[in-house]
Amino acid sequence: MQASTTNDWVVAGENLTKIYPMGKWQVHALNGVSLRIAAGEVVAIMGPSGSGKSTLMNILGCLDRPSSGSYFLDGELVSSLRDDALARIRGRKVGFVFQSFNLLPRISALENVELPMRYVGNGGRARRQRAQAALEAVGLGDRLHHKPTELSGGQQQRVAIARALVNDPAIILADEPTGALDTRSGREILDLLLQLNRERGTTIILVTHDPTVAGRAQRIITMCDGKVEGAVA
């Protein structure tokens, strides 16, 4: 059973820990976290600040490595990969949506969406078409050549979602995706994410401390003091 579990889950973390040295002390940001997320799930990770949810998100997004434990993403053991291999995994399997959008301000929406394909090596004309399709999927087909500064916050976050989608990732990690938006745009963004989940079956992990956001997820994982509270499904 143990062996097959890692293959059936998109995300499978076993006993993950993260220890930061802080001078003489060691801070245990993650203290033995195990979690599994199935393909097509929408999961919210909640918890107060300092609970370790950012650390967990960094590890799940392959931005960082756990100090110990093993992490399988889409069936691949990634917890011990080197920097460049990890970068490759991020490019192919993870789509990020940040609270502050993190678009490059000087290039158009289309070019922002093309960016991840460039690093993964999807070339040429297909790249432009895919970027365009992704922007159309998030409802920005008429804003291809606008620069981020010419778009509203909600529109910018849509560009960011298109960028996260474009490489067909195994998971989309959304870190407080509505945090910088007004209520209405925030709701629209959540609607969009859930719609993408329904239509494409993309696994979505929402990291948030907002209960109304978490309430839209199928399942909530609550973090406290570097541990997962309650049961792991």
Place this chain on the structure above:
Amino acid sequence: MNLAQALIEALRSLTVNKLRSALTILGIVIGVAAVIAMISLGRGLQASVSEQLSGVGSTTLVVFSAPDPGIRFPKPLTMGDVRALSDPLQAPDVLAVAAQTIGSATFSFGSKTQTQNFYGVTANYFSINNLKLAEGEALKEEHILGQSAVVVLGPRLAKSLFGRQTGLVGEMVHIEGQPFRVIGVLKPAGNSISFTDTDNAALLPISLVHARSVRSPRDTVDFVTVQVRSAGRVKQATEQVRQVLRVRHQTPVGMNDVNVFVPQDMLNAINQIMVALTVFLGGIAAISLLVGGIGIMNIMLVSVTERTREIGLRKALGARRGDILLQFLAEAATLSLMGGVLGIVLGWLIGVVFGYFAKASGTTLVPQIGLDAVLIATLFSSAIGLFFGFYPANRAARLQPVEALRYE
């Protein structure tokens, strides 16, 4: 990400901070321009010196009397010595020998009277010294044998005596009261290091000068120009000339009473000095290029810090170390390459302006920019960009994505 993409992106991000990029480029421009200007002027100087000295062939020796201090009764060079040196049995590497005496006399034409230099020369003096005629003809063997009262004028002497340089053939000029017929006028030969300035002298048959000479012996020769069989035989010919004259003049062993001057040696020495000068000036100029490179490094470090979040984002989107390294190296290289190209143009302009001023003050100095100098400057400035860009780019490439994304 490929190189072309990286360069396009580099150009775009450099246009964001136009003033900053322009100032950074300026540092490189000044450096490259200084190097190019110095090298081109140095080369121009070298070329102009070589050209001025080119009247002297690489196979020419000049022999003149210069007795060592220990020689008690030095013998002057004579026509006998000239004949001996012309003998292939005695000096096999000598091709031809021209003799020349030097004197000054009163020249008069019409009401004008001037004291001018004259050279008594043999007929082959013209060909050995590479003298060309603007009009008329050179002295010939028959003039020498016949001690003819004919003269070939140097262009500057002609100008000062007649007020013109053309249409002089057939004119009569009085030298020390004796009438001489002008048979030719020389083309300007420029400066030379053969001790004689044919531009400002009159050439007479040496036989005539000797016939009227009061020197002892009468057929004393001041300079003997020796043409060597080939450039590779100059050393041997020099030794043969010395040996022939040592025997004829009965010079004590280990002493010389003549100096055999090799113009080519001097030319080489001057060229060496010029090359050293060019390298020296270019080296000093290269220091400013170095300063320009430090400017690039400085600005790239600022840029990396400013764009930490962007780097974090790119890494989150899958950029590997190499991608980030390439991105920032491309920016540094673009800065320095643009600086290099502009610097070459500016350096060339500086050279031209300098050359123009030099011309205005009477020196011919044509700055010379070879393809090699341009290539070296381009390569060197790109290398500077890459060298000084590497540290900042590597710093960017090594940023951890988590920390870079958190950076405010």
